[in-house]
Amino acid sequence: MNNFEELSFEKLPAAVSKILLDLEDIRKLLLRKHTREPTDNEILSLEKALAFLLDNGCAMSKSKIYKLTSKQRIPHAKLSNKLIFSKHELAQWLELQTAKNPNTQTESIINSAIILSKKNYKHGKR
Known part of the structure; x- marks a missing residue:
C-alpha cells in the first residue's frame, strides 16, 4: 500500500495489518540494539564499572x-594513573565468576542489598 494512497474504509484492515x-x-x-553484546571498545571508568557490576x-x-585489581583478579588497565575497564571483559569476567560458584548470584544479591542499605542509611534514607 502506497503512503500517498487515499485510505478508504475497505482498505483499513490491510493498512492496520501493515502498520x-x-x-x-x-x-x-x-530490542536487538539494546540487547547487543558490549563491544571491546566500550571503556568504563571506575565509577561506571562499579555501576555496571551492580546492574x-x-x-x-x-x-x-x-x-x-591489585591482585590482578579482575580485568583492568591503567590510563594516566586511573583505572579503566573494558565492558566486554567485565561481562566475561562476571560470567566466569558465576560459573565457578553457583551460589555467587545469591550472595551478590545479598551483598547488593547490604551495600545499598548502608548507602541509604548514610544519606538519611531509611
Missing part, C-alpha cells in the same frame, strides 16, 4: 575493586 507488521519490525530492531548483580565497594 502492525512495521511496528513489530521496529520493536525487533530496538549485573555483583555489587562491590571501591576498596574491593581496588583489591581485585
Whole structure:
C-alpha cells in the first residue's frame, strides 16, 4: 500500500495489518540494539564499572575493586594513573565468576542489598 494512497474504509484492515507488521519490525530492531553484546571498545571508568557490576548483580565497594585489581583478579588497565575497564571483559569476567560458584548470584544479591542499605542509611534514607 502506497503512503500517498487515499485510505478508504475497505482498505483499513490491510493498512492496520501493515502498520502492525512495521511496528513489530521496529520493536525487533530496538530490542536487538539494546540487547547487543558490549563491544571491546566500550571503556568504563571506575565509577561506571562499579555501576555496571551492580546492574549485573555483583555489587562491590571501591576498596574491593581496588583489591581485585591489585591482585590482578579482575580485568583492568591503567590510563594516566586511573583505572579503566573494558565492558566486554567485565561481562566475561562476571560470567566466569558465576560459573565457578553457583551460589555467587545469591550472595551478590545479598551483598547488593547490604551495600545499598548502608548507602541509604548514610544519606538519611531509611
